Amino acid sequence: MTTEIKVPVLPESVADATVATWHVQVGDSVKRDQVLVEIETDKVVLEVPATSDGVISEIREGEGATVLGEQVIAILEAGAAAAPSADKEDTPAKESAPEGQVQDILVPVLPESVADATIATWHVAEGDSVSRDQVLVDIETDKVVLEVPATSDGVMGKIIHAEGDTVLGQQKIAELIAGASATSAPTAAPAEEASSGDEVASPSVRRLMTEKGLSASDVKGTGKGGRITKEDVEAAVHKSASAETKSSPAAVTPANSALGERSQKRVPMTRLRKTIANRLLEAKNSTAMLTTFNEVNMKPIMDLRKQYKDVFEKTHDTRLGFMSFYVKAVTEALKRFPSVNASIDGDDIVYHNFFDISIAVSTPRGLVTPVLRDSDQLSMAGIEQGIRDLAIKGRDGKLTMDDMQGGNFTITNGGVFGSLLSTPIINLPQTAILGMHKIQDRPMAVDGKVEILPMMYLALSYDHRLIDGKESVGFLVTIKELLEDPTRLLLDV
Incomplete structure (x- = not known):
């Protein structure tokens, strides 16, 4: 099925926009919710995600092109798969650290005016396979959010500080077993296809998880290789709300039953x-x-x-x-x-x-x-x-x-x-x-x-x-x- 990729609806005060960056090329396989292109207006940058799995068959507007709201800029063949490329066989593998070496995951150096920080979001759980440069955790200060990437391929070991903990600059917050695989690590879960940080969840899905107070470990991904979709996040929210309601039967009254499920979620305010x-x-x-x-x-x-x-x-x-x-x-x-x-x-x-x-x-x-x-x-x-x-x-x-x-x-x-x-x-x-x-x-x-x-x-x-x-x-x-x-x-x- 052919799907048109369009520029989002622009605010009335914005006359047009510019195609800033394409993250895919013609012939690339894409996943649902994967960010395909960034559209730039006077003040904001809009991300355009894929509406389904498939293959990019045509890109009509290149980077730098001026476009209008809801203009078609690309074509996606939904459900299609990209032909295997011989070039991929010749791609050299990334260098990795010696297998089994334990590396410390540290809080970045904080600016002099910042006394401490807070663990905002863990994007991985103990036992998860991770790739080099994959974002493991977001550290939040009063004004900025710092991303901490993996320094090598491996498996997440012990997570010492959980979300919400207050930490200092250069403090150890977790361990990474470099060079290991999920099947060989002591805390391993069943082996799954390794994914990079961008593949685990698109930026829009990651933002949705942050808004809902969820981390990657709270959501079961149903996409290829455990990829998390928006539907997975909504399902996790619904499951959490249902669990809270069941754990507090006194809070459910006949009036609530007649009106349908009514729930609320309390989350701490971010820094x-x-x-x-x-x-x-x-x-x-x-x-x-x-x-x-x-x-x-x-x-x-x-x-x-x-x-x-x-x-x-x-x-x-x-x-x-x-x-x-x-x-x-x-x-x-x-x-x-x-x-x-x-x-x-x-x-x-x-x-x-x-x-x-x-x-x-x-x-x-x-x-x-x-x-x-x-x-x-x-x-x-x-x-x-x-x-x-x-x-x-x-x-x-x-x-x-x-x-x-x-x-x-x-x-x-x-x-x-x-x-x-x-x-x-x-x-x-x-x-x-x-x-x-x-x-x-x-x-x-x-x-x-x-x-x-x-x-x-x-x-x-x-x-x-x-x-x-x-x-x-x-x-x-x-x-x-x-x-x-x-x-x-x-x-x-």
Whole structure:
């Protein structure tokens, strides 16, 4: 059966997207839920998984191609199998450590500002066969998630620290029996076909397991070689809920029986989520926060982008999105209103003579704000590339403490998720944050006539202790004027 692989539905504020990376080629066998391609928009990277097992028979759009929402980019022959390749017989085997050698699995070195970390998710269990570079465990700090890979092929030995345990840098958390196989290891389970970390579960399935509070050892994979599918995760959740209900018969009442199965699951809050919660609460309680609003006609930028996006991408090898215009406008406005680029330190006001912009990025584990540094020295292409790199690192859990620290002002774009209007919360110790929203056609009065224009609401939340109403309104009006006449951004007027 032929299945079309399509670009996901794009948010209304996103006009088009770019094919970033193909992870498969024509003729490759793929598994259900395996990530085939990454599609890049202005701010987020979307993963497109296979809907069934099969073989890729055609790729219509190569890397770098500009595509639209729901556009067909490839063809999958469901249920087919790839022809055996003679080349695979000539592939040299990986070097492995001496069989039976016990290797210690250690927590990575933590940044100086991080005292300890938490075991977030074990992706393997004792007795599992593992491959070199396969991710064994995720270690979570206050802001970043560190992946610990296997240093060689082998079998998992003793797991010393379980999920939820607090650990220190370079602390031993498990053992790996290098060079061994599952059938020869003392803790062996029945031998199964060895799988790499990506083959055990796709990134989307791994995220689903994290959301449900499950590890790979909690889920029985029914795919080839023990591969875990989304259905396997849902089955494990259902089984866990059923077990909890049976273990507490007093909780089941006749009313519950009439309504069907009703259950709930309690899981501990992750470190990152706790940090986000504490910082948001601190911002609300320790600042005199107000929000002012305005709106901007996006037609000039959309027309300019439509005219030059192809030549821009060809020249700079990166797509022209909306975020580079936003960052340019914010940087210019910060130059004109120094108090918005300042912070409060005790009884002092610290004015910054540099422009580091925090960009809110949505990741599988929560909202983070990595920093785009020296935005005043970056070209439009440099801004686009910098934001793209931060978004990819955020999605993959690769953001470092250096990526997260600092920042004088934050831009958050809820419009990519469909938000029409919001009041963003200040990212301490900054004194202001700008919220961008969904671009929506609205009837507007222009020179006494009604025109339908693509409009977007702007929201500036600011600390009234430092920024007066006049300054906040002037700052927001400056951004509006620059976005409605983007030529001024290029001429610096």
